[in-house]
Amino acid sequence: MGSFSSTSTPDIRFDSNHPFPQRFEIIKFLGEGGSAVVLKCFDTFTHQDVAVKFAKGKYKLKHEAEMMKYLMKHKLDQQNVIKFHHSFSSNSCLVFEMCDINLKDYIKQRHPLKMQEIRTVIQQLATALEGLKKVKVIHSDIKTNNIMVVNQKIKPLQVKLIDFGLALHSNQTSQPINQCLFYKAPELILGLPYSTALDIWSLGCVMGKMLLNCVLFPGTSDYENLCYFTDVLGPAPDYLVDACNKSKGFFKKSNSNQWILKTNPFTVTCGILGRGTP
Incomplete structure (x- = not known):
């Protein structure tokens, strides 16, 4: 099994529930999310560098593994979708092209x-x-x-x-x-x-x-993004607001019986020119 050579990489612990396949030598840490980490590895079977997505803790990657197998069955890797190679350790380890x-x-x-x-x-x-x-x-x-x-x-x-x-x-x-x-x-x-x-x-x-x-659209909430949408694209048409089930949370009727975006009392301005971007 490979091991991290850099002290800047996170401490990832492999256990019997999530065994890391010994065919892969870990080269470096690439990134992580809430449920998995991604590692650059050398596949000693194929002699190629690959990206290995490994589940963290109690998480599994079963859904993604099944979805990738479905996409590869339909040859979506030939249409600019990442190529999926294998899954290991009860779908806790997914292997992709690097x-x-x-x-x-x-x-x-x-x-x-x-x-x-x-x-x-x-x-x-x-x-x-x-x-x-x-x-x-x-x-x-x-x-x-x-x-x-x-x-x-x-x-x-x-x-x-x-x-x-x-x-x-x-x-x-x-x-x-x-x-x-x-x-x-x-x-x-x-x-x-x-x-x-x-x-x-x-x-x-x-x-x-x-x-x-x-x-x-750099809003910090759904409401702020609706403000940005309105600035850039104009008001949402009435028929669209009529159809949505969250209309009263964001819109109100005007005196002319048209839907208008509510004013947020905690927002100084909704205009794009009135706020910085992240």
Whole structure:
């Protein structure tokens, strides 16, 4: 079993419930979330570097493992979705192709990006979303952290969509989705029915981030983001507010019987020019 050579990496403990496959030699720590860590490893069987996602504590990665097997069955790795190799240790260990850097860090290093560079990346992600739509899967967590540049030196504009831990099938749209606020689609805020279209909204937010190197809708709450949406896109049409089940929480009727966004007494201004970006 591999071990960490750097003291800056977190202390990850492997136990009998989550055995780490001995075929992998750990090279370095790449990142972590609430339920898993990601490690760069050397696969002694294939003699290749791979990215290994390993569950933390009581967590399992069964859902993501099943989703990745489904996507690989439909060859989505040929449509800019991360290639999934194997799962080990009762789905506590998932093995993916190794990529270079996430898009968030790539933007920081390379900003300002040229329009052609942005177009090339967005076209690849649109291809990935088209593939997901055909197999009736919603990613639901598209953001710059979940997009990887394959190799910034050799293939600086080739990207892959990663992290399908929150992905769901289109027939599961009754489930609540906890989407990142900066990329959260309006239908989720308003309690409207959602579909694969919410991934398109998130992709548009990614495109804005690539262009401006800042978040398009940097609200700290659903209400603040509705303010930003109104500033940029105009008021929500009445028929849309009529259909949502959270309308009275955010809107009120005007004297002309039209829906208008409520004024938050704790918010000095909702205008984009009136607040800084994170």
